Amino acid sequence: MLDALAREAIETAEELTDKHYKVEGRASDGWLLVDLGDIIVHLFSPDQREYYALEQLWENGKTLIKMQ
Numbered sequence: 001m002l003d004a005l006a007r008e009a010i011e012t013a014e015e016l017t018d019k020h021y022k023v024e025g026r027a028s029d030g031w032l033l034v035d036l037g038d039i040i041v042h043l044f045s046p047d048q049r050e051y052y053a054l055e056q057l058w059e060n061g062k063t064l065i066k067m068q
Contacts, residue, residue, distance in 0.1 A: 002027035002043045009034045009041055 006023045013021055013036045024033040030045035031052075042054065 002030075002032050002045065005043050006032045006034050006041075009036070 006027075010021045010023065013019075019037060021034065021036050024035065025031050030048035032043040034041040034043065044052065
């Protein structure tokens, strides 16, 4: 599922710009980073999301989109 989400994010970004983007990490590790230039998308498996709890690190930050 993480690979499909990353692929869709990149395909959509590439349709909107003339740039090429990349994915870091492996879905089997439970965490992918999608580098869209000025925007970084972190995709986590449920277990990894719970473990890293990034929402707590950024609790004072502004949430633009939250998807589960």
